Amino acid sequence: xxxxxxxxxxxxxxxxxxxxxxxxxxxxxxxxxxxxxxxxxxxxxxxxxxxxxxxxxxxxxxxxxxxxxxxxxxxxxxxxxxxxxxxxxxxxxxxxxxxxxxxxxxxxxxxxxxxxxxxxxxxxxxxxxxxxxxxxxxxxxxxxxxxxxxxxxxxxxxxxxxxxxxxxxxxxxxxxxxxxxxxxxxxxxxxxxxxxxxxxxxxxxxxxxxxxxxxxxxxxxxxxxxxxxxxxxxxxxxxxxxxxxxxxxxxxxxxxxxxxxxxxxxxxxxxxxxxxxxxxxxx
Amino acid sequence: xxxxxxxxxxxxxxxxxxxxxxxxxxxxxxxxxxxxxxxxxxxxxxxxxxxxxxxxxxxxxxxxxxxxxxxxxxxxxxxxxxxxxxxxxxxxxxxxxxxxxxxxxxxxxxxxxxxxxxxxxxxxxxx
Amino acid sequence: xxxxxxxxxxxxxxxxxxxxxxxxxxxxxxxxxxxxxxxxxxxxxxxxxxxxxxxxxxxxxxxxxxxxxxxxxxxxxxxxxxxxxxxxxxxxxxxxxxxxxxxxxxxxxxxxxxxxxxxxxxxxxxxxxxxxxxxxxxxxxxxxxxxxxxxxxxxxxxxxxxxxxxxxxxxxxxxxxxxxxxxxxxxxxxxxxxxxxxxxxxxxxxxxxxxxxxxx
Numbered sequence: 001x002x003x004x005x006x007x008x009x010x011x012x013x014x015x016x017x018x019x020x021x022x023x024x025x026x027x028x029x030x031x032x033x034x035x036x037x038x039x040x041x042x043x044x045x046x047x048x049x050x051x052x053x054x055x056x057x058x059x060x061x062x063x064x065x066x067x068x069x070x071x072x073x074x075x076x077x078x079x080x081x082x083x084x085x086x087x088x089x090x091x092x093x094x095x096x097x098x099x100x101x102x103x104x105x106x107x108x109x110x111x112x113x114x115x116x117x118x119x120x121x122x123x124x125x126x127x128x129x130x131x132x133x134x135x136x137x138x139x140x141x142x143x144x145x146x147x148x149x150x151x152x153x154x155x156x157x158x159x160x161x162x163x164x165x166x167x168x169x170x171x172x173x174x175x176x177x178x179x180x181x182x183x184x185x186x187x188x189x190x191x192x193x194x195x196x197x198x199x200x201x202x203x204x205x206x207x208x209x210x211x212x213x214x215x216x217x218x219x220x221x222x223x224x225x226x227x228x229x230x231x232x233x234x235x236x237x238x239x240x241x242x243x244x245x246x247x248x249x250x251x252x253x254x255x256x257x258x259x260x261x262x263x264x265x266x267x268x269x270x271x272x273x274x275x276x277x278x279x280x281x282x283x
Numbered sequence: 284x285x286x287x288x289x290x291x292x293x294x295x296x297x298x299x300x301x302x303x304x305x306x307x308x309x310x311x312x313x314x315x316x317x318x319x320x321x322x323x324x325x326x327x328x329x330x331x332x333x334x335x336x337x338x339x340x341x342x343x344x345x346x347x348x349x350x351x352x353x354x355x356x357x358x359x360x361x362x363x364x365x366x367x368x369x370x371x372x373x374x375x376x377x378x379x380x381x382x383x384x385x386x387x388x389x390x391x392x393x394x395x396x397x398x399x400x401x402x403x404x405x406x407x408x409x410x
Numbered sequence: 411x412x413x414x415x416x417x418x419x420x421x422x423x424x425x426x427x428x429x430x431x432x433x434x435x436x437x438x439x440x441x442x443x444x445x446x447x448x449x450x451x452x453x454x455x456x457x458x459x460x461x462x463x464x465x466x467x468x469x470x471x472x473x474x475x476x477x478x479x480x481x482x483x484x485x486x487x488x489x490x491x492x493x494x495x496x497x498x499x500x501x502x503x504x505x506x507x508x509x510x511x512x513x514x515x516x517x518x519x520x521x522x523x524x525x526x527x528x529x530x531x532x533x534x535x536x537x538x539x540x541x542x543x544x545x546x547x548x549x550x551x552x553x554x555x556x557x558x559x560x561x562x563x564x565x566x567x568x569x570x571x572x573x574x575x576x577x578x579x580x581x582x583x584x585x586x587x588x589x590x591x592x593x594x595x596x597x598x599x600x601x602x603x604x605x606x607x608x609x610x611x612x613x614x615x616x617x618x619x620x621x622x623x624x625x626x
Binding site: 028029030168169172173175176177178194195196197198212213214217218268 | 293295296323324326327330331332333334335
């Protein structure tokens, strides 16, 4: 049984339904959760953190369901979102007090050290913080206590590349002992390209695929060629063909029976390109 | 130990890592008995995923270059190792196949090829 | 206990607004001293009104994402709401205390201003009853805030203010009625307060049940 097991999560809204989402994430690994805006990433994560209650399905963290022990369940999750959830008129000191009150494993000294390192002001109200500072504060709050899993929902969106790099290193430190995992939803796939072990791709509330990232990268080639080189036979085989006046670009599944004509240019795709072409292919 | 990942490379990342470590072991840059960084430490250092480094090490282990030793970590195996010899042998064969195929294209016969081999071997020994 | 910690959290969230706790008694005292036939009861009621408004702040200072923070804290579902009710109780009691303090100071300044007896009638219990009524409205307010998760923020703000203002106009009217009232001593006052506390507790439990049913 893996650290995070999600089985059959379903949630119906007026205009959107999250349908039968299942996956597992073993301890010590990073899973990227990718998809378009509105595809269901936040809904899935909210169902896992229990910000919303799923209509059906179960989630277990280290074997524990929310219903079995809501306190331990919530304690085991460190959540970092794209907007600050700290009450905006509170200060860093207030937040430290609250964290100390509610989380027995909270390390106030480590928190202060991190706040100092990141130059987060002690007495200013949270609403005066920049976006980057707010994200760092959420990280400090999550990292300075014992958690089993970090869940990030678009946490790096809108941050400058240097800060994002710092955060990615933090995530790798977090999983370094092999006992913790990270679930990282984003539409900035460069962040996942290097460090994600698994990728879950969701579209319109349903799973498209959930595989080890390396396997996904090996499953496709990005091919490009001239307009005449796109035979109907080839076009049927390729995924998400994008045509322009002087050529085309598409994904070629490497396990295809049909060999790739040598005239075409073939290169390794990025996760981003794979996702984009698959989405195009589904339209 | 030096590891450089090139995204332009045709090889998947795990293969690049494995190849570079393999090279350095074969040339002795990484000595036998050396302890390699753990899978996770390496992943964190070069900024790739854990599964990637796991696979790289897995391949190297299968080829007989490294082994996981309880309590110590991942260790570079001695170079008189049987599996290692096989690796070297395979490389020799590959190079010789290349040479043979080129020789045929150039119209050289077996004797001429052997002469080249002898001359090269002799000059290597002098160095 | 966690409920205490939630109430403490509410305090940390809203402490910047607590200047109102001082503002209202000062205003009340000024009004009392300035008018000829000022009623100490009115002054205290005025301060209690502030208490009801303050009790609502943990709710309205919370945006959607901030609500997430509360829900993520490791606690049983429903404990956060009970924390709100506890905070509300504290705000009402605190406002009563400063109100009484203001009134006592006014009495010292103007001994003609009577506190416990007005024109010969014992109204001491009315003070306690007033706390009770304030609690009723605070509880109702909190219940409304919990139950109504409305999309339209303006609508929410209006609905939020209603109990406090009903209290304000209500007790104004009520005070006029005390002109021709019999003695209402400490005994009946305590009884009234006790009953109201009971109802407050009930409202708290109902709010808790609503929260738990929602799955928080």
